Amino acid sequence: MQDQIILRNHENMMEHFNNNTGHSVSLEPVENYFWNIPNLNIYAATVPDRMHHLDLGLYHYQIEFTKGILGRSSIDKMNERIGAIPRYPGLKIFSKGLQSIARLTASEHRDLMKVMVFVVDGLLSDDLSEVYVKWNEMYILSRLEIFKESDLEKFQKAINDWADLFVILFRKKSDSKMKFPKFHSWIFHIVDTIREYGAINGYTTETYESLHKSYVKTPYRLSNKKGIEEQIMKTIRRKAIIKRRVTEELHKTPTILIYTSKLFEFKLLEASIFFKQQKKNPDLTENMIKGFAKFLKCLDSFFDMLDIISAEDCRIKIFGSVTLKNINILRATNKFQNRPWFSNIAIAMDDAELFEYQSDNGTCYAQTLLITEVILPNKSPFHLALVQWYDFKSKKTPFVYSCPLLKLVEIYNFIEIEAIEEIVHIVPRFDTKDEYFQKYN
Template structure:
């Protein structure tokens, strides 16, 4: 900083031409004395600026209508267990917490997709790339070089895109500190994760704030400890293989056609579940053929709303969950024989779950199956957009074993486009 001051080049580093008192103290380095904190520098600092400037940019471009459109998109983002849903959009930025901002980061790329211009989308992509790099546990020299490049790419686009909205002409202490000193800080003190208040605030929320709020405020300490112990025991308890909940239907295979005809016209069923009933018999026959099951006589079927997998993820096919349907998207690892037959994302394929079933066969054989509709890449030339697989829903339906499901994934439809989806790669 002193070098910029002496050379008269403070504007290049977003510095005010004001003498710093600490320069009178020999051998002091303020950037070593005060290390950047990611939560306050990024989550509550620079990202908040980015959201505020985005609102101003959209308002200046087309008035309130474009800001409202952004908020509607936020409301329509599909649910996922690792995401907080903002049912009212970004109505009050001043009230957002660091956790809120981190949740917004995970979806904002998709919200601003083709909303105004390419730069607006890119600034959020570059932010996420930079932010993900900042969360690494260890850094090699090459990692630090990539990190610094990612910071500069984001910062340059940030200043270019939002320059007119900064009253200080981007003389922001947090911006200067992050761009020019964070890599030096990592070299001196190692990964940011080791000295971020995010860790301690998360621990406080989990082990103090939430247990306290769940108590009746009488004999608080005892109740808090009980809540904490329940949570600890839950995480260390061996989960059951599959834990089904909320049974919807059950029927004998001999009654399948009558059952499907009856419930296809059921008004309480979401269109996705109705879509799953159409190919139900044909898909089940194909699966039985694959297993070389010669007869389905005596087969009995139960259909559920959800099932907890072995990794504790919950697979859902809910017609209504807080006023919205929730049909989980999944990733499935392809076997070696299929890798060369289909386009995949490093051996991973994606599908949407339509029905969750238990199929009871004779001789007490039980099948845990999910009826899925497969996604496929839209184009072999454009596999990824914003670093996320670009997919379309196909008309291919299959039953798969629930144990074959790799994970529950977040897939977001592209707004104002037909049958285009992006797999969210920004869940951290």
């Protein structure tokens, strides 16, 4: 790689300019004003910017080159997979695939980074999946707040590993044979830039463009376009006051579970009749049907565990979602914005249970089937989720692409909603049966 790319300096760039060979190094036919200023190295003065170098630059190239080496049918399959990625809070879903990647924002490119390794899995070759894995490893390292020398060495190795595979896979699809400035700058200059100026997070335009959107663009759109500056300042001030008050309230009062979208309510004694009637409901998805089928047996087990003998006058409420104490929203609904959404969750196992299950560093995963409130006379309501558990697909290779590779198993339980550690994103392994990746957030 080092032999293939010439490091830029004033002398060799001026030589290309004077010899009219600038096109070979992506140099515009315009004399650089800074070449003639003494004691100034313009190539050291302009630091690489992660958002434009990576999010909107090299990652954009990587996706375009990926499309270039895939056939038409594989591109269609890639778009179908992108549209089929399960929902997750804060993650944009591209329901129609990548119809126009040129219009994607940096934030949308970052959303794609989180899922593309699963999208290209098995589409062409292991190397195609691996280049996305190596990209993510490199990108995560680029976001460190503090770099030690050992971190910089690790970062440079991650860059080189990704770049080597990138060139092998996509060189033929690059008109310039990979001779574009962002690629060169990132490989050969970013580590030295960090040594001189500190972590990339301190000088990326990502921060300020994000602030510009929140504090200028959005308030501007909310204005009536008259006395704009005053209206923008009022909007910002109002948002700040609301945010501060909400924060103060959260600290003052203990957060309780907040249920929304009540779907069903019935007496436990009438549950069998209710479930039988619901079998004819055309709007029910497979997950909710499965939850109804396992409901009574799992509730009996839960009551037995708590030595509850009588469930007379017990009432059941089933909800589409509940806001947890950490403000995350747990969902189990057939239709949320016209698509089903059944959240996957992580549960921290206690020491006694760790010997019974294969876990991911003490954490097990499950899919939510039903969100319920169980009300017994003279008792506090039970806030329960009926879940189906995941297990590792293989004990020999429990991790693929550094992610747990899981399968759903025929084990169902009611768990207390308060025991949920976090909501996780689990993505199906496409074109396989009962294989899932747990995507680290």
